[in-house]
Amino acid sequence: MQEFLEVTTFIGLSLYQWITLIIIAISAYFILHTLWRIAINKLSKVSAGTEHKFNNTIAEVLGSTQKITLALFALLIALQFLELPERWETRLSHLTFFVIGIQIALWISKSITIWSSVQLLEKEGQVPNPVITSMLSWILKVAIWSIVILAILSNVGVNITAFIASLGVGGVAVALAVQNILSDLFASLAIGLDKPFVIGDFVVFGEVAGSIERIGLKTTHIRSISGEQIVCSNTELLKNIIHNYKRMSQRRVEFKFGVTYDTPATTLAKIPDIVKSAIETSDRTRFDRAHLKGFGTSSLDFEVVYFVDSSDFNLYMDTQQAINLYMINEFKKLDVSFALPTTNLHIRSLESAKTQ
Known part of the structure; x- marks a missing residue:
C-alpha cells in the first residue's frame, strides 16, 4: 500500500506526499487561526474600557486579515516539509512573496482607513477637515498598492522599468481626458489647505447664500437659506469672491x-x-x-x-x-418728523405771471 502511495504521482508529488501536505496544511491553518483569534481577543480586552487606542488599532488591523491568507500561509508552511522539484521551489518563492505583499498592503490600507476615520471625528473646539483627510487617504492607498503591485511584478521577472514608462505615457493621456475632474480635485486640495471655509460656515458668493454641508473631492454641497441643496463644482466655487460670515x-x-x-x-x-x-x-x-x-x-x-x-x-x-x-x-x-419723499409745487397767479 505504501509503495502504491509513493509511486502514484501528480505534478511531481506522490499520493503519500499529497496526503502529508493536506494534513500539515489543515493543522497549520487551525493553529494560525487559533493564534490569530487569541491575539485579537487579548488586544481587545486590554483596550476595552481604557484609552489604549494603539492596542485597539492593532486589533482592528489584525481583524482585517483574510482567512484565505491564513489558508495560503498554512499551505506554504506545509510545502516546506516536502522536497519539491526546483521549478516548484521557484514558484513557491513567488507565491510566498505575493501572499505576504498583498496581506501587508491590506494591513496598511486598513490602518489608513482607521486613521482617516479618527481624523474625521469632530473634536472639541475643532472642525474636521474631510478634504485633506480624504485626499491623503486616497493618495496613500494608491501609493501603497502601486508599490506592492510593482514589487510583485518585479519578483516574478517583469521588467517594471518599461512598464512604469508606459504607465507614464498612459497617465498623460488619461490626465488630458479627465482634466476637468483633476481640476476639481486640485481645487478641493486648495480648499483643504487654505481653508477659506469649513463645514458649518455661512458663505455668500454670486447669487448663492447658505451654510456649507459637505466638502467633497469634486463638489461642495451648500444648504441655501430657502432650504434647497446647492451642489457647486470646487473649481467654479473658487473662481468667485467668497464672503464667509461665520468668521x-x-x-x-x-x-x-x-x-x-x-x-x-x-x-x-x-x-x-x-x-x-x-x-x-x-x-x-x-x-x-x-x-x-x-x-x-x-x-x-x-x-x-x-x-x-x-x-x-x-x-x-x-x-x-x-x-x-x-x-x-x-x-x-422733540417733535421731530422723519422725512418722506415730497415735492413742493409753487403755483403763481395769472396776474403775477403777466407782470413778469
Whole structure:
C-alpha cells in the first residue's frame, strides 16, 4: 500500500506526499487561526474600557486579515516539509512573496482607513477637515498598492522599468481626458489647505447664500437659506469672491435716515446724541459715529455707524429694531418728523405771471 502511495504521482508529488501536505496544511491553518483569534481577543480586552487606542488599532488591523491568507500561509508552511522539484521551489518563492505583499498592503490600507476615520471625528473646539483627510487617504492607498503591485511584478521577472514608462505615457493621456475632474480635485486640495471655509460656515458668493454641508473631492454641497441643496463644482466655487460670515468677529452696521427741513438747528444738534444713546442701550454694540451728512432733495440726511460684537444676523436685526424704536420715541418728544419723499409745487397767479 505504501509503495502504491509513493509511486502514484501528480505534478511531481506522490499520493503519500499529497496526503502529508493536506494534513500539515489543515493543522497549520487551525493553529494560525487559533493564534490569530487569541491575539485579537487579548488586544481587545486590554483596550476595552481604557484609552489604549494603539492596542485597539492593532486589533482592528489584525481583524482585517483574510482567512484565505491564513489558508495560503498554512499551505506554504506545509510545502516546506516536502522536497519539491526546483521549478516548484521557484514558484513557491513567488507565491510566498505575493501572499505576504498583498496581506501587508491590506494591513496598511486598513490602518489608513482607521486613521482617516479618527481624523474625521469632530473634536472639541475643532472642525474636521474631510478634504485633506480624504485626499491623503486616497493618495496613500494608491501609493501603497502601486508599490506592492510593482514589487510583485518585479519578483516574478517583469521588467517594471518599461512598464512604469508606459504607465507614464498612459497617465498623460488619461490626465488630458479627465482634466476637468483633476481640476476639481486640485481645487478641493486648495480648499483643504487654505481653508477659506469649513463645514458649518455661512458663505455668500454670486447669487448663492447658505451654510456649507459637505466638502467633497469634486463638489461642495451648500444648504441655501430657502432650504434647497446647492451642489457647486470646487473649481467654479473658487473662481468667485467668497464672503464667509461665520468668521466675522464683529459686524459693522451703517444706516441712514432723514428728518424734515423744518427741524430747528438746535434740535438737529441733539439728534447725534439721541442716536448714540439708542445704540449704547445694548451691551453688545459699540457706537462709532453719527453725523448730519448732507442736504437731500426732501430731507436733512444723517449717517450712523456702529458695531455689533457678534456675527449673528438675528442679533443684529434685534439690535437695529431696538435702536429704531428708541429713536421714534425720542424724536416724538422733540417733535421731530422723519422725512418722506415730497415735492413742493409753487403755483403763481395769472396776474403775477403777466407782470413778469
